[in-house]
Amino acid sequence: MSDEAIAVFQVEARENLELIEQGLLDLLDRPEDRDLVDAVFRGLHTLKGSGSMFGFDALAAFTHHCETAFDRVRKGEVAATTDLVSAVLAARDHMRQLMEDPSGDYGAAGDLLLADLERAVQEADGAGPPAVVTPGLTTWRIKFDLPANAFKNGANPLALLAELREMGEARVVADASRVPPLSQIEPTDHYLAWDVTLTTDQDRATIEDVFIFVIDDMNLSIEALDEARLGASPVQAAAVAEPVEPAPAKVAAPVAAPVAVQAAAAVANDPVEASGAKTAKAVESVRVPADRLDELMDRVGELVIAQSRLTQISNSGTDTALRAVSEEIERLSGELRDTMMVLRMVPVATLFGRFRRLVHDLARETGKAIDLSTDGETTEIDKTVIERLADPLVHLIRNAADHGLETAEDRAAAGKPATGRIRLSAHQSGGEVVITIRDDGRGIDRERVRAKAESQGLIEPGAVLSDHDLLQMIFHPGFSTAAAVTNLSGRGVGMDVVKRTIEALRGSIDIASRPGEGSEVSLRIPLTLAIIDGLLVRVGQGRYVIPLGAVEECLELSLDEDLRSRGRSFISLRNSLVPYLRLREMFETGTPPELHQKVVVVSTGTERIGLVVDQIIGDHQTVIKSMSKLHAGLPTFSGATILGDGGVALILDVGHLVAKGQQQEAQMREAI
Amino acid sequence: MTKRLSIDAALVVKNAAVIRQSILDAFEEDDTISLDLVDDQAVDLCGLQLIESARRQARAVGKTLVLERPAAGFRSVLDAAGFLTDAPSDDLQFWFHEGSAQ
Missing domain, CATH: 3.30.565.10 (Histidine kinase-like ATPase, C-terminal domain)
Structure with a gap:
C-alpha cells in the first residue's frame, strides 16, 4: 500500500472520527434520535472497513468491537445512555490513536476501554427497550445493483454477498446482462446486478443493513416471498410491484456530468445514468492539499504586484490602448484575488x-x-x-x-x-x-x-x-x-x-x-493573512501602507491647525477629541512638514487615532511580505510590500499605533 | 490462426484499462484469441466483468475467445459472485472447458 494511499485514508479517517464525535455529542442531547445513531454506526462501520483495507488491523479489530456494541443501540436493544455514549467517545479517542500510530502497542488500553464499553452496554441493557422478537424463517428475494463508480470507490459486492450468505441459506445469481462488449465498456465501471434468494430468521432491517454503505446510490429491492408473515411497507411494496426491474433511478441532478460518464450512460441504461449524476455531484467538491492553495496564493500575489507596476506604467504614458488593457487586467486580477480568498475560506x-x-x-x-x-x-x-x-x-x-x-x-x-x-x-x-x-x-x-x-x-x-x-x-x-x-x-x-x-x-x-x-x-x-487592501501614503521620502479596513476617514491638517495643536496633538472630530501621531516625527524623516498635511483617522473598533502623513497616494492592493528576522522586533510595522515601481513600502501596524496614541493621550491627561 | 494473449497482470480493477486494451488489440490481429492466464492469478469482480465483456465483444464481431487452460483458480470467485448458479453450459465450457469440446 503506497504511503500516499495511507495518507488519504488517514485524512478521511480523521474526518470520519470527527463526524463520529459530533454524532456522539449530539446523541448526548438527543439520545432518541435514530438518524444520529445510524450516522454514528455508519461511521464506525466505515472506519472498520477502510481500516482493514489499508492494513490498520488493530484499528479495524478494536472498531469492530465498538461497532458490535453500538449495533445494539442501533437495533433499539439498549438505550444510548450518557455512560454508554461517553464510553464510545473514549473508544473513539483510542481509535484515533490507533489510526495515527498504527505500530504502537495500545492493546491493554484498548481492552480497558472495551471493558468499560461492555459494562456501559450492560447497564444500559436494563434501561433499554426489550429486544426485538426474532421472527421465524422467511424467504426473501433481494435484487440489487451498484452504481457505476462502485469499483472505483472500493465497494466490494463479494463482501455484501458473503454477508447475505452468513444470514442463512442463500442462492446467488449474478446478472451480467448489462455488461457491454469490450469496445464499449468503461473498464472500471460496474455493470453487474444480482438476484439473491435468502431464507433467514433475520428481518428486513437487518438485510438492509448489509447495504448500509451503498444504499444511497444503489437500486435495491427486498421482497418477502412469504408475504403473509411480514407485510411490506408501502415504499418497499412499490419496489415489489416491479420486481423484475430495479427500483426507479433517482432523479439526476441537473449538473453537467463529465464526458466519459455521459458516454457510458449512452451505452447502458438507467442505473448508470443515475450514478453518472452521482459522479457529477462528487465533482462539486475537490480535495486539494493546502500547500497547493498557498502556492496559488503566492502566484496571485506576484500577479497583483506585476499588475500594479503595469498600472503605474500605463498611467504615466498617454497610450490609451495600453491603459484600457491595464484596467482590464487590474479588474481581472482583483477578481482572481477575491476568488482566491474565497477558496481559502472555511466556516x-x-x-x-x-x-x-x-x-x-x-x-x-x-x-x-x-x-x-x-x-x-x-x-x-x-x-x-x-x-x-x-x-x-x-x-x-x-x-x-x-x-x-x-x-x-x-x-x-x-x-x-x-x-x-x-x-x-x-x-x-x-x-x-x-x-x-x-x-x-x-x-x-x-x-x-x-x-x-x-x-x-x-x-x-x-x-x-x-x-x-x-x-x-x-x-x-x-x-x-x-x-x-x-x-x-x-x-x-x-x-x-x-x-x-x-x-x-x-x-x-x-x-x-x-x-x-x-x-x-x-x-x-x-480575514486573511496574505493580501490586504491598503492606503498608500507618503511620509517624508518613504512610502507606507495603512490597512484600508482600519481607515475611517481622511482630513486635511492645515498649517494653522498644526501649529495651534502643537504640544497637544489632538484634533477635534465632530465634537470628540482624537489624539494624533505625527509620523514624520516618529520616523524622524528630517524633512519639513508639507504645506497641506493629511490626517488619516484609523481605528481598531473601539479606539481611534489620527496619523499625520505628508501625502495620500491612493489605495493599493497590498501583498504582505513578512519582515526579516532582523526587523521582526519592530512593533510599528506588521510587514512590508513591494510597490508597482519595485520600491518597498512598510505596512503600519494599526493596533500598535492606536495603543501608542492612546498612551500619549493618557499621559497628556495626567499632565493636565 | 489463434492468437495467444498472455496476461500476467492481476485481473483486478487497477489493471482493467490496460488489459481491456490488450485484448482489443489482440482482436484486431486474429479471429481467435486464447487468453493465457497464469495459475493462481489474482482476480476480482471487475476482472471477471472484463472477461465477460470480452466474450460479448467476440460474439459481437464474430470472433472467438477461449481460455488457454481451464481457470480452476477462478472457480471460488465465480461461485461467490453467483456466476455459476444456473450457469449455461457454454459458460462452464468457457471457464472450465467442461462439457463438449468447442
Whole structure:
C-alpha cells in the first residue's frame, strides 16, 4: 500500500472520527434520535472497513468491537445512555490513536476501554427497550445493483454477498446482462446486478443493513416471498410491484456530468445514468492539499504586484490602448484575488465543532455542569488562521471552564442557575472576524490579579492602574491567579501565549469582566493573512501602507491647525477629541512638514487615532511580505510590500499605533 | 490462426484499462484469441466483468475467445459472485472447458 494511499485514508479517517464525535455529542442531547445513531454506526462501520483495507488491523479489530456494541443501540436493544455514549467517545479517542500510530502497542488500553464499553452496554441493557422478537424463517428475494463508480470507490459486492450468505441459506445469481462488449465498456465501471434468494430468521432491517454503505446510490429491492408473515411497507411494496426491474433511478441532478460518464450512460441504461449524476455531484467538491492553495496564493500575489507596476506604467504614458488593457487586467486580477480568498475560506463551524468535545470532557473532569452554545458558525475565515486559532481558543475555553465558572454549589449560593454557560460566537466586522468567548462565571478577581502582579514585581505596590491595564496583567508571561494548578489550567503558560499567537495573526485580544457576572474575551482577527487592501501614503521620502479596513476617514491638517495643536496633538472630530501621531516625527524623516498635511483617522473598533502623513497616494492592493528576522522586533510595522515601481513600502501596524496614541493621550491627561 | 494473449497482470480493477486494451488489440490481429492466464492469478469482480465483456465483444464481431487452460483458480470467485448458479453450459465450457469440446 503506497504511503500516499495511507495518507488519504488517514485524512478521511480523521474526518470520519470527527463526524463520529459530533454524532456522539449530539446523541448526548438527543439520545432518541435514530438518524444520529445510524450516522454514528455508519461511521464506525466505515472506519472498520477502510481500516482493514489499508492494513490498520488493530484499528479495524478494536472498531469492530465498538461497532458490535453500538449495533445494539442501533437495533433499539439498549438505550444510548450518557455512560454508554461517553464510553464510545473514549473508544473513539483510542481509535484515533490507533489510526495515527498504527505500530504502537495500545492493546491493554484498548481492552480497558472495551471493558468499560461492555459494562456501559450492560447497564444500559436494563434501561433499554426489550429486544426485538426474532421472527421465524422467511424467504426473501433481494435484487440489487451498484452504481457505476462502485469499483472505483472500493465497494466490494463479494463482501455484501458473503454477508447475505452468513444470514442463512442463500442462492446467488449474478446478472451480467448489462455488461457491454469490450469496445464499449468503461473498464472500471460496474455493470453487474444480482438476484439473491435468502431464507433467514433475520428481518428486513437487518438485510438492509448489509447495504448500509451503498444504499444511497444503489437500486435495491427486498421482497418477502412469504408475504403473509411480514407485510411490506408501502415504499418497499412499490419496489415489489416491479420486481423484475430495479427500483426507479433517482432523479439526476441537473449538473453537467463529465464526458466519459455521459458516454457510458449512452451505452447502458438507467442505473448508470443515475450514478453518472452521482459522479457529477462528487465533482462539486475537490480535495486539494493546502500547500497547493498557498502556492496559488503566492502566484496571485506576484500577479497583483506585476499588475500594479503595469498600472503605474500605463498611467504615466498617454497610450490609451495600453491603459484600457491595464484596467482590464487590474479588474481581472482583483477578481482572481477575491476568488482566491474565497477558496481559502472555511466556516468557523469546523473550529467550534471541536470545542463541544472539549467542553464535554471539561464538564466531566471538573464536575461542573457546563452548557456550550455557539453562534455565527457560518462566519468564514482563512484556513491558515483557523488552524492557528485552535490552540488559543482551547486555552480560553479551559480557562473559562476552570477559573471562570463556579461549582454548582457556589453558583446556587450566588443565585445563578446550576449549569454554567460558555458562549462562543463569531461575526465579521469589516476586514476582521471577531470571536468572543463569554462565560457567566465569577469574573476576574481584581484584587487577586493586583496581589499577584505586585508579588511578581510587575507593578509597584499601590500603583494606580486603570481597570483595563489591571486586566491586561493576566497576559504577562508566567501570570496565573489560580490558587491550585489543576490538570486543566493554572500553569501560567496560557494567556501570554494566547496573546502572542493572536498578535502573530495580526489580530488583537481584549478582555472584559464583571465581578460575579462573568468574563468576555474578544479576539479580532484579520480575514486573511496574505493580501490586504491598503492606503498608500507618503511620509517624508518613504512610502507606507495603512490597512484600508482600519481607515475611517481622511482630513486635511492645515498649517494653522498644526501649529495651534502643537504640544497637544489632538484634533477635534465632530465634537470628540482624537489624539494624533505625527509620523514624520516618529520616523524622524528630517524633512519639513508639507504645506497641506493629511490626517488619516484609523481605528481598531473601539479606539481611534489620527496619523499625520505628508501625502495620500491612493489605495493599493497590498501583498504582505513578512519582515526579516532582523526587523521582526519592530512593533510599528506588521510587514512590508513591494510597490508597482519595485520600491518597498512598510505596512503600519494599526493596533500598535492606536495603543501608542492612546498612551500619549493618557499621559497628556495626567499632565493636565 | 489463434492468437495467444498472455496476461500476467492481476485481473483486478487497477489493471482493467490496460488489459481491456490488450485484448482489443489482440482482436484486431486474429479471429481467435486464447487468453493465457497464469495459475493462481489474482482476480476480482471487475476482472471477471472484463472477461465477460470480452466474450460479448467476440460474439459481437464474430470472433472467438477461449481460455488457454481451464481457470480452476477462478472457480471460488465465480461461485461467490453467483456466476455459476444456473450457469449455461457454454459458460462452464468457457471457464472450465467442461462439457463438449468447442
